[in-house]
Amino acid sequence: MKRRWVYLVCGVVIIISLLIGACAKPAPEPTSKEVELNYDDGQPDNYQAIGRTPGTGYLVNFSPPTTPFTITKVRIYGKLYGTGYENLTFVVQIQDKELKEMHRESYPHTRFTPTGGWWELDIPKIKVEGDFYIHVFTHSPREGGVTIGYDSSVKNEHSEMTRDWKIEWWSGLPKETVNWMLRVIGTAVVPSE
Numbered sequence: 001m002k003r004r005w006v007y008l009v010c011g012v013v014i015i016i017s018l019l020i021g022a023c024a025k026p027a028p029e030p031t032s033k034e035v036e037l038n039y040d041d042g043q044p045d046n047y048q049a050i051g052r053t054p055g056t057g058y059l060v061n062f063s064p065p066t067t068p069f070t071i072t073k074v075r076i077y078g079k080l081y082g083t084g085y086e087n088l089t090f091v092v093q094i095q096d097k098e099l100k101e102m103h104r105e106s107y108p109h110t111r112f113t114p115t116g117g118w119w120e121l122d123i124p125k126i127k128v129e130g131d132f133y134i135h136v137f138t139h140s141p142r143e144g145g146v147t148i149g150y151d152s153s154v155k156n157e158h159s160e161m162t163r164d165w166k167i168e169w170w171s172g173l174p175k176e177t178v179n180w181m182l183r184v185i186g187t188a189v190v191p192s193e
């Protein structure tokens with residue numbers, strides 16, 4: 001008799017456990033969210049052309065909100081100046097935090113216009129696990145080419161210049177006033193709400 005009660009209680013406990021399990025919500029799946037990383041207010045305060053010497057570029061450091069982060073687009077605010085740029089090209093490079101190259105592609109100067117504005121470049125999904133750099137080499141001679149906009153609304157903490165492929169601020173512009181107008185769009189994995 002006693003054993004029957006034990007079986008009955010055990011059975012009820014098992015059924016209740018199964019019901020609770022069936023009703024419990026599964027853990028939410030993380031989702032992907034598109035994010036834009038930027039340090040400028042969207043309006044250039046001026047432009048700076050940096051010549052055509054190989055290894056001379058504009059460099060901006062970015063920190064993704066979460067990792068892994070997948071870069072899908074780079075946006076550049078620039079414009080054409082002078083003449084003779086029709087057959088020139090510029091290079092956009094993505095580097096990891098140690099400045100090791102992750103991606104490189106060149107584009108014609110004529111992607112920009114003389115009036116200036118944002119130019120958006122599709123990137124073939126580069127996945128980063130931490131800080132990274134966008135490095136732009138315009139290869140623009142004095143006569144004409146691409147010049148990149150910069151914003152002075154906030155103190156620069158992320159923009160650099162390079163010479164001989166090494167970080168070196170060689171412009172006469174005060175570094176703290178120059179945020180190169182380079183932006184990154186990518187997908188970050190975020191927990192569901």
Ligand SMILES: [Ca+2]
Pocket residue numbers: 041042043044045150151152153
């Ligand atoms: Ca501005």
